[in-house]
Amino acid sequence: MAVTAPSTIDDAFRKRFARSAELYQRSREAIAGGITHDSRNFAPFPIYIERADGSRKWDADGNELLDHWMGHGALILGHSHPQVTAAVAEQVHKGTHYGACHELEVAWAEQIKRLVPSAEWVRFTMSGTEATMLAMRDARAFTGREKIIRFAGHFHGWHDYAMAGYQPPFDTPTSTGVPKPVAETMLVAYPNNIDSVRELLDAHPGEVAAIILEPAGGSNGIIPPSIAFLRELRQLTTERNVVLIFDEVITGFRYAPGGAQQLYGVTPDVTTLAKIVAGGLPGGAVVGKRAILDVQTFKGELHHDRFDRVLQQGTFNANPMSAAAGLTALQLVGEGWVTEQANQAGEQLRGALRDVFEKRGVAGVVLGEASVFQVLLGEGMEEAVETTDVQRLMAGRGAVNTLRKAMLLNGVDLMRSGGFTSIVHGDEEIGRTVAAFDQSLEMLQREGLA
Numbered sequence: 197m198a199v200t201a202p203s204t205i206d207d208a209f210r211k212r213f214a215r216s217a218e219l220y221q222r223s224r225e226a227i228a229g230g231i232t233h234d235s236r237n238f239a240p241f242p243i244y245i246e247r248a249d250g251s252r253k254w255d256a257d258g259n260e261l262l263d264h265w266m267g268h269g270a271l272i273l274g275h276s277h278p279q280v281t282a283a284v285a286e287q288v289h290k291g292t293h294y295g296a297c298h299e300l301e302v303a304w305a306e307q308i309k310r311l312v313p314s315a316e317w318v319r320f321t322m323s324g325t326e327a328t329m330l331a332m333r334d335a336r337a338f339t340g341r342e343k344i345i346r347f348a349g350h351f352h353g354w355h356d357y358a359m360a361g362y363q364p365p366f367d368t369p370t371s372t373g374v375p376k377p378v379a380e381t382m383l384v385a386y387p388n389n390i391d392s393v394r395e396l397l398d399a400h401p402g403e404v405a406a407i408i409l410e411p412a413g414g415s416n417g418i419i420p421p422s423i424a425f426l427r428e429l430r431q432l433t434t435e436r437n438v439v440l441i442f443d444e445v446i447t448g449f450r451y452a453p454g455g456a457q458q459l460y461g462v463t464p465d466v467t468t469l470a471k472i473v474a475g476g477l478p479g480g481a482v483v484g485k486r487a488i489l490d491v492q493t494f495k496g497e498l499h500h501d502r503f504d505r506v507l508q509q510g511t512f513n514a515n516p517m518s519a520a521a522g523l524t525a526l527q528l529v530g531e532g533w534v535t536e537q538a539n540q541a542g543e544q545l546r547g548a549l550r551d552v553f554e555k556r557g558v559a560g561v562v563l564g565e566a567s568v569f570q571v572l573l574g575e576g577m578e579e580a581v582e583t584t585d586v587q588r589l590m591a592g593r594g595a596v597n598t599l600r601k602a603m604l605l606n607g608v609d610l611m612r613s614g615g616f617t618s619i620v621h622g623d624e625e626i627g628r629t630v631a632a633f634d635q636s637l638e639m640l641q642r643e644g645l646a
């Protein structure tokens with residue numbers, strides 16, 4: 197049997213991050229599967245971080261890393277922004293949980309309403325996953341219909357309904373353990389293809405409650421969007437009385453202060469938010485038309501409240517800590533310069549990374565918009581973008597494991613195939629990422645991997 201020689205990138209990684217390897221061994225005895233989020237599954241082991249500040253994180257071996265993972269996109273203000281930290285520190289002394297309503301949650305909701313075009317009303321959750329689950333329940337209750345159309349390759353969290361149609365093969369839920377009848381309520385359409393949506397609506401007349409999508413493209417922009425398609429979708433859903441849900445868990449407060457819907461000028465009926473909405477602490481929200489979110493309101497009528505209402509609970513919904521962080525962050529976002537500055541850094545970085553690809557003659561593309569960048573490796577990626585070839589685009593992201601390892605060796609933490617820029621990514625940080633990318637591609641080339 198042929199045995200592949202271990203790559204030198206792998207060897208160097210094991211040496212540089214030796215303490216992380218030890219922690220991972222320990223973790224595997226205590227934590228199921230050794231990790232707490234599937235995206236931290238990383239061969240030969242994930243890295244362990246001890247602290248973070250601004251654009252930097254320091255790992256258990258003392259390595260300084262320039263961060264582009266940025267709290268899965270929650271940290272548009274960088275790690276430990278002084279104003280957010282101060283708000284959280286003040287709040288912790290006033291109590292972390294009142295088990296009651298409080299003024300901060302009202303102010304937080306008011307600020308969201310000010311920023312997000314579709315937000316007539318706000319309802320808080322604790323995560324993006326909870327937000328998409330609740331949005332689907334609201335839409336189902338509002339319309340009295342059960343089916344939801346979603347798009348191949350778009351990500352909406354990890355609850356049962358979100359698992360159908362996420363990764364190829366799209367007719368099999370991405371997780372086991374999802375009951376078949378649940379998966380069968382989800383219909384999978386093709387991104388940027390309005391005919392595939394129309395066909396599903398025609399095949400299931402009067403059955404579709406909602407259409408949900410990542411408006412700026414599936415899997416955080418790996419499957420680039422078409423604005424014309426968004427407009428067509430808006431028109432079609434209006435004609436057919438189907439609730440249009442934008443999942444702006446990533447794009448909300450990032451693409452523009454009012455999210456992708458503001459940038460593209462297409463307003464959905466319902467929007468799901470998380471990440472930036474809570475300023476780096478846990479939190480999420482469903483926002484949208486009053487008439488739709490009204491399905492959650494108690495009317496004080498026994499029959500209505502028991503049989504015609506959507507139930508939602510959650511011990512930590514809008515807890516004062518998240519509200520303090522979220523309100524502070526969104527007040528800064530409301531000043532306008534935050535998204536502008538993060539977007540400029542994104543544009544600068546994407547351009548420079550493209551130059552490196554060209555200079556090194558390596559096959560791949562740099563995708564993304566605003567303050568998001570995605571690096572896909574492999575031949576034919578431009579064509580895959582042109583034709584919205586979801587399988588190939590998702591495979592292009594799968595090929596980046598060694599690149600990420602090389603980037604870590606060069607002092608930069610990518611979020612899998614790319615990551616985020618924020619207000620703490622200035623010229624120096626962009627320069628450092630670009631130099632690391634150049635050195636990393638050289639390492640891959642030396643090992644015949646690019």
Ligand SMILES: Cc1ncc(COP(=O)(O)O)c(C=O)c1O
Pocket residue numbers: 268323324325326328351352353354410416443444445446470471480
């Ligand atoms: C578009 C989108 N929707 C939903 C989610 C799920 O959010 P959470 O991780 O807060 O559950 C994510 C998470 O990355 C996301 O990117």
